[in-house]
Amino acid sequence: MTDRIENSEPVPEQLHGVVEAFLDGEIVDPSMLRNAFADRAAREHFIDLLIIRGVLNRMDSTAARAAHPPQRGGGRAKWLAAVAAAAIVSVSVGYVAGQRVMASAAPATVEAVVVVDSVATAPKATRSITLKPGVNWSDSPGGR
Amino acid sequence: MDEAAVLFSAHRDGVFRYLCRLVGYRHAEELTQEVFLRVSRGPVPEADDARRRAWVFRIARNLALNHVRDDRRRGTPADLDDASAAPTQELAVAVREALGRLAPQDREVFLMRETAGLSYNDIASACNLSPDAVRSRLHRARQQLRDALSPALARTQPTPGVRLYDRPDRE
Numbered sequence: 001m002t003d004r005i006e007n008s009e010p011v012p013e014q015l016h017g018v019v020e021a022f023l024d025g026e027i028v029d030p031s032m033l034r035n036a037f038a039d040r041a042a043r044e045h046f047i048d049l050l051i052i053r054g055v056l057n058r059m060d061s062t063a064a065r066a067a068h069p070p071q072r073g074g075g076r077a078k079w080l081a082a083v084a085a086a087a088i089v090s091v092s093v094g095y096v097a098g099q100r101v102m103a104s105a106a107p108a109t110v111e112a113v114v115v116v117d118s119v120a121t122a123p124k125a126t127r128s129i130t131l132k133p134g135v136n137w138s139d140s141p142g143g144r
Numbered sequence: 145m146d147e148a149a150v151l152f153s154a155h156r157d158g159v160f161r162y163l164c165r166l167v168g169y170r171h172a173e174e175l176t177q178e179v180f181l182r183v184s185r186g187p188v189p190e191a192d193d194a195r196r197r198a199w200v201f202r203i204a205r206n207l208a209l210n211h212v213r214d215d216r217r218r219g220t221p222a223d224l225d226d227a228s229a230a231p232t233q234e235l236a237v238a239v240r241e242a243l244g245r246l247a248p249q250d251r252e253v254f255l256m257r258e259t260a261g262l263s264y265n266d267i268a269s270a271c272n273l274s275p276d277a278v279r280s281r282l283h284r285a286r287q288q289l290r291d292a293l294s295p296a297l298a299r300t301q302p303t304p305g306v307r308l309y310d311r312p313d314r315e
Contacts, residue, residue, distance in 0.1 A: 017283055024257060024282075026264060048290050048297050055239050056258050060161045 198269035242292035254285035
C-alpha cells in the first residue's frame with residue numbers, strides 16, 4: 001500500500017485528472033503524465049484508484065458467479081439428453097421414410113393368366129394289365 | 145445473428161455489472177433482461193459500436209432510475225446488500241458503503257466507467273452530459289471514494305493482477 005502523507009500540500013487537480021485519464025485509457029499528454037507521476041501524491045492517487053478498481057472487479061466477479069452459477073453435471077446431462085433425443089428422432093424419421101420409399105419403389109405383382117380354351121383329354125392306353133385274385137393279386141393285412 | 149443479438153452478447157455482462165451496483169443483483173438480472181428486450185423491440189440505431197453501446201447503457205440507466213424511483217415510492221429500500229459484495233473483506237464492504245453515499249449521477253458515471261468500461265464519450269452520450277462534465281463527475285466520485293476509504297486503503301495491499309485498461313473481450 002502507498003504511504004500516506006499527512007499535512008502535505010494540496011495536489012493540483014490537474015495532476016489527478018491526468019493520472020485518472022491514463023487509468024481510464026484516455027489520451028494523455030506524455031509530458032503531463034511525466035509531471036503527474038513525478039508527484040508523490042498523484043502517484044498515491046493512482047495506486048489507490050487501482051486498488052478500488054481491483055476491489056470492484058472482484059465484487060463484480062462474485063456477482064456474476066452468483067447470477068450465473070457454473071453448470072457442472074446438469075449442463076452436460078442436458079446436452080447428452082438433447083443429443084440422444086435428436087438421434088432417436090432421426091432414426092425414427094429415417095425408418096418411416098425408408099418404409100415409404102420401399103413401398104413406392106417395390107415392383108408391381110406379376111399375374112400369370114392361363115387361358116384354357118379346350119378340354120384336355122388323356123392319351124389312349126398303350127398296354128392293358130389284368131389282375132386276378134390268387135394269381136397275380138393277393139390281399140395282405142394292413143392294407144398292403 | 146441479428147443486431148440485437150450481437151448487442152446482447154457484447155454488452156450483457158457489462159450491463160449486468162452496472163445494474164448490480166445500482167439496484168442490487170437480485171433485480172439486476174431481471175432489469176438486464178428488460179434492457180435487451182427493449183433493444184430487440186426498438187430499431188437499433190445505425191451508428192458505430194461505441195454509440196450503440198452508449199445507447200444500450202442509456203436504456204439500462206433509465207430502467208435503473210425508474211426502478212429506484214419506484215422503490216422509493218413504495219418505501220422499499222434499494223437492495224444493495226447482496227451477494228455481489230464480498231462481505232468478509234473489509235475494503236469491499238467499505239467500497240459498497242462509500243458508493244451508496246455518492247451523489248446519484250456521480251455514482252452512475254463512476255459505475256459506467258469502472259464496472260462497464262465505457263469511455264468518457266460513451267458515458268457522456270449515455271447520460272446526456274458533456275465529456276468534460278463526465279470527467280469532472282468521475283474525478284469527484286473518485287476523490288470522495290478515496291477519502292471515505294482512506295483508512296481501509298491504508299491497510300490494503302495492492303491487488304495483484306489488476307488490469308489497468310479494459311480489454312475488448314471484457315465486454
